[in-house]
Amino acid sequence: MSLFLIIDILGTIAFAVSGALTATRKKMDLFGIFIIAFVTAVGGGTLRDVLIDANVVWMRNLTFVYVIIISAIVAIIFREKLQYVKRSLFLFDTIGIALYTIVGIEKGIDANFPPLICIALGTMSACFGGVIRDILCNEIPIIFRKNIYATACILGGVAYFVLRKFGVGENLVVIISGSIVITMRLLAVTFNWSLPSIYKKEVE
Amino acid sequence: MSLFLIIDILGTIAFAVSGALTATRKKMDLFGIFIIAFVTAVGGGTLRDVLIDANVVWMRNLTFVYVIIISAIVAIIFREKLQYVKRSLFLFDTIGIALYTIVGIEKGIDANFPPLICIALGTMSACFGGVIRDILCNEIPIIFRKNIYATACILGGVAYFVLRKFGVGENLVVIISGSIVITMRLLAVTFNWSLPSIYKKEVE
Amino acid sequence: MSLFLIIDILGTIAFAVSGALTATRKKMDLFGIFIIAFVTAVGGGTLRDVLIDANVVWMRNLTFVYVIIISAIVAIIFREKLQYVKRSLFLFDTIGIALYTIVGIEKGIDANFPPLICIALGTMSACFGGVIRDILCNEIPIIFRKNIYATACILGGVAYFVLRKFGVGENLVVIISGSIVITMRLLAVTFNWSLPSIYKKEVE
Numbered sequence: 167m168s169l170f171l172i173i174d175i176l177g178t179i180a181f182a183v184s185g186a187l188t189a190t191r192k193k194m195d196l197f198g199i200f201i202i203a204f205v206t207a208v209g210g211g212t213l214r215d216v217l218i219d220a221n222v223v224w225m226r227n228l229t230f231v232y233v234i235i236i237s238a239i240v241a242i243i244f245r246e247k248l249q250y251v252k253r254s255l256f257l258f259d260t261i262g263i264a265l266y267t268i269v270g271i272e273k274g275i276d277a278n279f280p281p282l283i284c285i286a287l288g289t290m291s292a293c294f295g296g297v298i299r300d301i302l303c304n305e306i307p308i309i310f311r312k313n314i315y316a317t318a319c320i321l322g323g324v325a326y327f328v329l330r331k332f333g334v335g336e337n338l339v340v341i342i343s344g345s346i347v348i349t350m351r352l353l354a355v356t357f358n359w360s361l362p363s364i365y366k367k368e369v370e
Numbered sequence: 371m372s373l374f375l376i377i378d379i380l381g382t383i384a385f386a387v388s389g390a391l392t393a394t395r396k397k398m399d400l401f402g403i404f405i406i407a408f409v410t411a412v413g414g415g416t417l418r419d420v421l422i423d424a425n426v427v428w429m430r431n432l433t434f435v436y437v438i439i440i441s442a443i444v445a446i447i448f449r450e451k452l453q454y455v456k457r458s459l460f461l462f463d464t465i466g467i468a469l470y471t472i473v474g475i476e477k478g479i480d481a482n483f484p485p486l487i488c489i490a491l492g493t494m495s496a497c498f499g500g501v502i503r504d505i506l507c508n509e510i511p512i513i514f515r516k517n518i519y520a521t522a523c524i525l526g527g528v529a530y531f532v533l534r535k536f537g538v539g540e541n542l543v544v545i546i547s548g549s550i551v552i553t554m555r556l557l558a559v560t561f562n563w564s565l566p567s568i569y570k571k572e573v574e
Numbered sequence: 575m576s577l578f579l580i581i582d583i584l585g586t587i588a589f590a591v592s593g594a595l596t597a598t599r600k601k602m603d604l605f606g607i608f609i610i611a612f613v614t615a616v617g618g619g620t621l622r623d624v625l626i627d628a629n630v631v632w633m634r635n636l637t638f639v640y641v642i643i644i645s646a647i648v649a650i651i652f653r654e655k656l657q658y659v660k661r662s663l664f665l666f667d668t669i670g671i672a673l674y675t676i677v678g679i680e681k682g683i684d685a686n687f688p689p690l691i692c693i694a695l696g697t698m699s700a701c702f703g704g705v706i707r708d709i710l711c712n713e714i715p716i717i718f719r720k721n722i723y724a725t726a727c728i729l730g731g732v733a734y735f736v737l738r739k740f741g742v743g744e745n746l747v748v749i750i751s752g753s754i755v756i757t758m759r760l761l762a763v764t765f766n767w768s769l770p771s772i773y774k775k776e777v778e
Binding site: 216217218219279280282283297301304305306307309310311312313316317360361362363364365 | 393394396397398399400401402403405406416420423425426429430432435446505506507508
Binding site for chain 3: 420421422423483484486487501505508509510511513514515516517520521564565566567568569
C-alpha cells in the first residue's frame with residue numbers, strides 16, 4: 167500500500183502545481199491560487215465522496231492538505247522555472263490520473279454500485295478536479311472540448327471490469343488497467359489524438 | 371406508477387437532447403456532449419438528493435443512464451433534423467418539468483421538510499439541471515434572466531400544498547398541480563410571458 | 575445565544591442584500607435575483623454542511639428563508655437608495671462574516687475535525703456564498719483576486735485555536751477571535767490592504 171500512497175502524493179503534487187499555475191495565469195492572489203490548487207487536486211474526489219455519501223478524505227487525513235499547500239508555495243516561487251520539469255510533472259499527473267481512476271472505481275465497488283457507475287466515479291475522481299478548476303476560472307472545462315484525460319480513464323475502467331470478470335487477480339487488474347490509462351494518455355498526447363469530431367462537415 | 375415511469379423517461383429524453391444540443395452549439399467533443407446531456411437531465415435531482423442527504427437516484431438505477439446515453443447519441447446523429455420534432459421535444463420537456471417538480475415535492479414531504487422547502491426542492495429538481503448545464507457552458511443561467519420554467523414550478527408547488535390542505539385526494543393533487551405547471555409553461559411560451567421586469571425605468 | 579441570533583440575522587440581511595444588488599446589476603429577473611440573494615446568504619454554510627454531512631440549516635429552520643426573501647424584496651424596491659445605508663450594510667456584512675466564521679469553526683469542532691479543517695470550514699462558511707454567487711453570475715470569484723474577506727477569517731480562525739490552546743474561556747475565545755476578523759477586515763478596507771502580490775515583476 168505504501169507504493170500506492172507515494173503515487174497518490176505524486177499525483178496530488180502534479181495536480182496542485184497545475185492548478186496553481188492556472189491560477190497565476192488568471193492573476194489570482196495568494197488565496198485564490200491556493201484554493202484553485204486545492205480544488206484541482208481534491209475536487210474530483212470530493213465530488214465523488216459527496217455523491218456516494220462517503221467521508222471526504224482530505225477532511226480527516228491532513229497529509230494531502232499539507233502536500234497541496236507546499237506544492238502551491240513551490241509552484242508560486244518557481245513558476246517561471248517549472249517549464250524545465252514540465253515533463254516530470256506531466257508524468258506524475260498521468261500516473262496520478264491512473265491512480266485516482268482506480269481509487270474511484272474501488273470506492274464505488276466497496277459501496278456496491280454497478281460497474282458503469284464505478285467507471286463514472288473513477289473518471290470523476292480523475293477528471294472533475296480540473297472541471298471545477300475551470301469553472302472557478304470562468305472557462306468552459308477544457309476536458310469537454312479537447313478530451314485527453316477522460317477517454318483514457320473510461321477505457322481503463324472498462325478494462326478493470328473486463329479483467330475482473332475473467333477472474334484475473336486483483337493486483338494484476340489494478341496494474342493492467344492503470345497501465346492502460348497511462349499508455350492511452352501518453353499516446354493521445356504524443357500523437358495528438360482526440361475523440362472523433364462531429365463538427366467536420368460544418369467546418370468545411 | 372408505470373405511467374409515471376414513462377413520463378419520467380420522456381422528460382429525461384427531452385432534457386438530455388436539449389443538453390446535447392447546447393453542448394454541440396458550444397463545439398464540445400463527444401465526452402463533453404455526453405456530460406452536458408447527463409447533467410441537464412439529472413443535475414437538478416442530484417443536487418436535491420445531496421441537499422436532503424438521500425441516495426442519488428441514477429447511481430442505483432441505471433435505466434436513466436441508458437436513456438441519457440441513447441438520447442445523446444440520437445441527438446448527435448440527428449442534430450440537424452431535430453428541428454422537425456422540436457415541438458414534440460418541447461412537449462416532453464414541459465411534461466418532464468411538471469413531473470420532476472412533483473417528484474421533488476414528494477421527496478421533500480417524505481423527509482418531513484416544511485412546504486416552502488418542498489416547493490423549493492421541486493423547483494430545484496425541475497430547473498437546476500439547466501442551471502448546472504449553463505454554468506458548465508460558461509453562461510449566466512438562462513433561467514435567471516428569462517424565467518419560463520421556475521415560476522410555473524413554484525405555482526404548481528403552491529397549488530400542490532393548497533389542494534392537499536383542503537383534503538383533495540393525492541392522485542388528484544398530483545394531476546391538478548402537474549397540469550398547472552404544464553399549462554403555465556405553455557401559456558408563458560405562447561404569449562411570451564415573463565416576470566414583471568424591475569428594469570423598465572432604467573431602459574427608458 | 576439570542577445576541578448570536580440577532581447578529582446572524584443581520585449578517586444574513588447584509589449578504590442577501592449584496593447578492594440581490596449583484597443580480598440586479600446583471601439584469602436578472604425576479605427569480606434570478608432571489609436565487610442569487612439566497613445563494614450569497616446561505617451558499618457557504620450549505621457547502622460546509624454537505625461536506626461534513628450535516629443537516630443543511632435553512633432547510634429545517636425557515637427563519638433565514640423568510641429573512642432572505644424580505645431582504646431581497648427590500649433590496650429590489652430600494653436599490654437606488656441603498657447607497658445611503660451602504661456603511662451600515664458593510665458593518666452588518668463584516669459582523670456577519672465574523673459570526674459565520676465562528677459558527678463554521680464550531681461545527682467543525684463538534685464533528686471532531688482537526689483545527690486546520692475547522693478553520694477552512696469557518697472560512698468557507700463566511701466566504702463561499704460569495705464564490706457561488708460569482709460563479710452563477712459568470713465571473714471569476716472576486717475573493718480569488720482581491721481578497722479582503724478570506725485572510726481575515728483565516729487569521730480569526732488561527733486566533734480561535736491559539737486562544738483555546740492557552741485555556742482561554744470559550745466566550746472570550748469567541749469574542750476575541752470574532753473581533754480579530756472584524757478588525758482585520760475594517761483595516762483591510764480602510765487602508766486598501768491586499769495579500770502580497772506575486773505579479774509585481776511581470777507588471778514592470
